[in-house]
Amino acid sequence: MSRPTEGNEDEVELAEEVISGNGEIDEVMEEVEEGYTSSTPTSTLTWISWFCSLPGHEYFSEVAEDFIEDDFNLTGLNTMVPFWKEAMEMVLDVEPDEDSSRIPDVSIVEASAELLYGLVHQRYILTRAGLQSMVEKYESAAFGICPRVYCVGCNVVPCGRSDLPGIDTVKLYCPNCNDIYAPPSSRFQGVDGAFFGTTFAHLFFQTYRELAPAPFYKLSLSADSSLSPGRSPLSDSGNSTSRPSPFVNPNPHGGQKRPEGRVYSPRVYGFKVSEQAKSGPRMQWLRLRPQSPDELDLVDWRGRWIDDEYDDVDEVDEEDRRMEDFDPVGDLF
Amino acid sequence: MLGRTVEDVSSGSDSDYSNSWISWFLSSKGNEYFCEVDEDYILDRFNLTGLNNEVSNYGQALDLITDNLDDDIQDELRGALDVQARLLYGLIHARWIVTARGLAKMLEKYKRVEFGRCPRVLCQSQPLLPVGLSDIPYEKSVKLYCGRCEDVYSPKSSRHGSIDGAYFGTSFPHLFFMVYPNLIPPKVGPIEIPPTRPHESEVNKRNRRTREEPENPENVTEPGSTAAAALKADRYRPRIYGFQVHEIAKLQRWQEAVRDRQVSRLEALEDLS
Ligand SMILES: [Zn+2]
Numbered sequence: 001m002s003r004p005t006e007g008n009e010d011e012v013e014l015a016e017e018v019i020s021g022n023g024e025i026d027e028v029m030e031e032v033e034e035g036y037t038s039s040t041p042t043s044t045l046t047w048i049s050w051f052c053s054l055p056g057h058e059y060f061s062e063v064a065e066d067f068i069e070d071d072f073n074l075t076g077l078n079t080m081v082p083f084w085k086e087a088m089e090m091v092l093d094v095e096p097d098e099d100s101s102r103i104p105d106v107s108i109v110e111a112s113a114e115l116l117y118g119l120v121h122q123r124y125i126l127t128r129a130g131l132q133s134m135v136e137k138y139e140s141a142a143f144g145i146c147p148r149v150y151c152v153g154c155n156v157v158p159c160g161r162s163d164l165p166g167i168d169t170v171k172l173y174c175p176n177c178n179d180i181y182a183p184p185s186s187r188f189q190g191v192d193g194a195f196f197g198t199t200f201a202h203l204f205f206q207t208y209r210e211l212a213p214a215p216f217y218k219l220s221l222s223a224d225s226s227l228s229p230g231r232s233p234l235s236d237s238g239n240s241t242s243r244p245s246p247f248v249n250p251n252p253h254g255g256q257k258r259p260e261g262r263v264y265s266p267r268v269y270g271f272k273v274s275e276q277a278k279s280g281p282r283m284q285w286l287r288l289r290p291q292s293p294d295e296l297d298l299v300d301w302r303g304r305w306i307d308d309e310y311d312d313v314d315e316v317d318e319e320d321r322r323m324e325d326f327d328p329v330g331d332l333f
Numbered sequence: 334m335l336g337r338t339v340e341d342v343s344s345g346s347d348s349d350y351s352n353s354w355i356s357w358f359l360s361s362k363g364n365e366y367f368c369e370v371d372e373d374y375i376l377d378r379f380n381l382t383g384l385n386n387e388v389s390n391y392g393q394a395l396d397l398i399t400d401n402l403d404d405d406i407q408d409e410l411r412g413a414l415d416v417q418a419r420l421l422y423g424l425i426h427a428r429w430i431v432t433a434r435g436l437a438k439m440l441e442k443y444k445r446v447e448f449g450r451c452p453r454v455l456c457q458s459q460p461l462l463p464v465g466l467s468d469i470p471y472e473k474s475v476k477l478y479c480g481r482c483e484d485v486y487s488p489k490s491s492r493h494g495s496i497d498g499a500y501f502g503t504s505f506p507h508l509f510f511m512v513y514p515n516l517i518p519p520k521v522g523p524i525e526i527p528p529t530r531p532h533e534s535e536v537n538k539r540n541r542r543t544r545e546e547p548e549n550p551e552n553v554t555e556p557g558s559t560a561a562a563a564l565k566a567d568r569y570r571p572r573i574y575g576f577q578v579h580e581i582a583k584l585q586r587w588q589e590a591v592r593d594r595q596v597s598r599l600e601a602l603e604d605l606s
């Protein structure tokens with residue numbers, strides 16, 4: 001990943017170079033799918049469209065040019081991007097000044113343009129227009145699906161682990177398991193996670209609550225068998241006969257989608273591996289949801305059970321019911 | 334991993350093995366997760382009990398995978414037989430990899446990270462093991478089990494997504510960590526695969542059919558308690574402008590309270606014994 005080698009000392013320069021925008025953010029043009037062009041942008045293609053069409057850049061949204069032209073949106077970025085002026089000209093397809101010959105190599109400006117675009121992108125996708133363009137990509141599964149089997153193909157969104165460039169590559173956040181994954185293809189290993197940032201994924205699901213799975217899950221007995229995850233290698237069972245009833249999370253700010261709540265339960269010869277075995281399950285809590293939203297209130301803000309008196313056996317049984325069940329048989333180990 | 338040759342597989346017994354059906358099968362694209370089943374295991378009919386009911390043309394399919402099929406058999410039948418031979422090999426494979434020798438072969442593949450790495454970022458590229466979600470063929474494709482987060486994932490490549498999970502079975506990775514308890518991955522820290530010593534009592538208990546003992550293991554220390562292992566596990570905490578997301582934070586506190594309760598339960602049990 002290209003990182004800024006040194007900060008641009010001359011911060012004042014910025015204000016003069018940026019065409020002052022009108023501060024309005026219109027809807028983004030959605031003509032991303034232009035196909036790949038091999039090398040440099042042609043006259044018919046803007047630099048932004050070209051950049052977003054490169055292999056590995058599939059997660060990027062096209063930032064509206066007037067967003068980049070509004071210098072309020074760029075506050076502080078000029079110190080992070082070397083050759084700021086030239087990079088801006090490249091991103092906005094502005095003909096460079098005559099004195100741009102002071103740049104030794106165009107590839108340096110290209111790296112700066114990428115950094116500039118990426119950092120602007122981090123901010124843009126937090127705006128209403130940016131979120132809107134990302135939700136369109138999300139709904140077409142442009143970011144892929146969660147690799148976890150029991151998330152049953154839940155769509156994911158890109159996220160960064162840092163807002164500063166040069167620290168880590170882009171990751172994928174799954175709203176069903178609230179976890180992050182490495183993108184499946186190595187072509188994303190060159191994409192900086194800061195170009196998506198740490199906030200976007202979560203602001204996204206706060207904004208589109210109907211896309212966020214709720215934090216509780218009740219196994220509906222009728223739907224259980226048809227919800228089996230994964231694809232059958234050869235035969236295809238025509239399932240999804242009965243659609244479950246509409247789903248509501250009483251928390252109006254919370255996820256409003258029915259979650260995929262099943263948790264993997266290890267078995268040996270059909271018997272559940274007991275937690276008492278040394279190799280027994282230790283991590284099911286990481287994926288577990290309570291059956292009702294009220295149960296979330298049984299734990300206080302420090303993470304302790306408010307009423308610590310519970311019956312061991314009953315609790316284990318109750319949790320077990322939420323574990324995935326293929327053939328209900330007793331414990332062996 | 335592609336086009337892997339026979340020398341790679343640890344026990345290259347026969348010399349002209351490279352032309353065998355099994356070596357052809359193992360080197361076919363998409364079959365990278367399979368290990369080589371020892372010929373004497375296949376030739377011991379006891380190990381194949383019941384498979385004649387699962388596979389049509391069982392006798393000829395068996396002849397094909399053991400390279401004993403008559404040369405004058407028609408090409409038409411040979412094509413159909415090939416499908417049955419793959420099914421038969423897969424079902425034998427599922428039984429083989431839960432024997433002492435089969436586990437040892439899969440261990441070698443695990444050490445070479447031939448099943449890929451966990452896609453979960455906080456698992457820090459933990460190597461995976463194949464697992465089935467059903468032991469019945471033609472139901473579910475093969476999945477990958479992570480010993481660190483203890484969850485199952487879909488293979489990245491579609492060519493593995495079409496391999497039948499029953500050829501690996503539901504038990505294999507769990508038996509693997511029962512037999513090699515010192516390989517149970519720690520919940521944090523970098524990936525390292527320690528020297529292995531199979532847990533003898535487990536091996537004997539699980540594999541009464543297998544006649545020989547596993548290779549003599551190096552002397553390693555008995556793995557410690559795993560009762561509180563989960564407390565060390567790292568997890569992702571979603572944040573908006575640096576602040577935790579309320580509903581998710583609440584769910585995570587509840588999950589961690591469930592975890593803490595399990596830890597106290599397991600520690601209480603340990604104190605008793
Ligand atoms: Zn997920």
Ligand SMILES: [Zn+2]
Binds near residue numbers: 453456479481483
């Ligand atoms: Zn994992």
